[in-house]
Amino acid sequence: MTAFAQTREAAHSAQPSPTRKRRGGAVARRALLYITLIALLLVFIAPLLWALSGSLKRRGDIFSVPPSLIPNPLTFENYVNLLTTQPFAAWFGMSVGTALLATAISVFVCALAGYGFAKFRFRGKRVLFTVMFSSLSIPFAVILVPLFILVTKSGLANPWFSLIVPWVAPAFGIFMMQQFIVQSVPDDIIEAARIDGCSEFGTFWRIVLPLLRPSLGALAVWSFLQSYNSFMWPLVLVSDSNQYTLPLGLNILFASENRSYDLVLAGAVLASIPTILVFILLRKQLLEGLTAGAVKG
């Protein structure tokens, strides 16, 4: 960007002291760029900081006028109240547990199918691929009602089963895995393993999966977020408050008569910690994993 700015300004530099003028323009542009980026940073971070700070204030101080960012006095009473008066720990366990289960299943299923599509030639491949591809344009609301009926009438209303149902076979995960396998698993390795007498599944398990470790991380984070952050499905499915997921629990607290925004803010902070931690740890794999197919394709 700057390069063009400079080129263009150079073309107009018939005026006195062109060097100083050009440098001045470039500096002004840089300054504007950083100001814009930092302003954006504030737009993204400020609401989160406000929520964090509010969760550490006394209930009466959260909406003090004028607003303040520093809690005074700082208190953990909202967190204590949340953990002692609500089954928050149970919601947390439900959310994390079902998300981990959904993640484990979907990563395994997607790696298998991605391998099948990436490395093999077989009859019906094109049709099967198109069927999967088209599911990406089916809004979840379309299958909400029939899926609800299927799950509740099947007698398998156990939340550990029903909550994960929408997340176990994501077509996007197959795209991601297929892309990675094409890029990072050479055909020769597979042929060599076969010649050595490795079974087909053995080749996948012992040769292919280890090569995919970084991308499995990306897919795992993505799957976890899908399930952990979901709201509409648990909303229609779960009615027992001990089986709520975090978004459901927070929604109920918020909708309650006395609008427990003090507890809601504390809960929002606690609910966000796992995903922010996972994201910070695996951000490189996730961001690169998400864009790899889109850019190199």
Added chain:
Amino acid sequence: MSTHTETTLVPGLRARRARSGRIRGGAAPYIFIAPFYVLYGLFMIVPVVAAIVLSLTEWVGLGAPDFIGIQNYVDLAHDTSFGGALANSAVYTAIAVLIVVPVSLLVAQALNARNLRLRDMFRVAYFVPMVLSPIVIALIYSLIFDRDYGLLNSSLQALFGLPHIDWLGDPTIAKGAIGFVLMWRTVGYLTIFFLAALQNVPGELYEAAALDGAGPVRSFFTVTLPSIRPVTAFVIVTSFISAAQLFDEPYLLTKGGPGEATLSVAMFIYRAAFERQQFGYAAAAGVVLFAIVFIISQGLNRLLGIGRES
């Protein structure tokens, strides 16, 4: 699978697929893809077919469904509440495609500036909203937008002495507020796709354009946009599909109100099925949503050239 958050389809995959996959394995490939297709069949194809069958019936959730032909669709066509929901969802998708996508491209363009310090820090920080639950975000924003004690109104009052504005209670402003929250949640996510694409544009193209006397604006339109077309297409289609099924924000911020001014199609379906027990009617609304999203996203794909060999 499409969800309320993000679906991602990766352009160029079809071309790549044709080049790869040369190994013959007899039954092996079928066994590898079988677990996916079993789950996919049960939890995606069966429900889609069931939605179509159910949409031709009247059913309150108990006993046997009554077959009523296309009556549900006739009723939907006369239902002003459904018409309003379609119009609102059209507004949300328009905001997503016409505002959020261009803003994401501009942010990516800024982040792509040469020798930018802290590029990764900005990129990661902008992405953070995407890892939060949409419900957590909507909760925070409903406290910010609250008319009586919300952060926004009290800040505006403290700084400029402005009177309190009813951000979520006015039909037009409320749609804008929901659009803003949608933008806040998704800009960072879309930005990383644009940024990755911009970083892949060969520098020689820009040098050639500069030699031809193209300024920054012209080289943006003649070099940048054509080079990143596949990613742009992908971002537009993804944004469209996810905005068309928006549920969490209107549900939590406005409950669809005031009146039904912010009711989305997904909320309409939810209410029909789970507040009024009209399962057949809700299924029919879902089928209509499916048809519209499918036709428009196919149209966008064709218009923007996804899957075209390039």
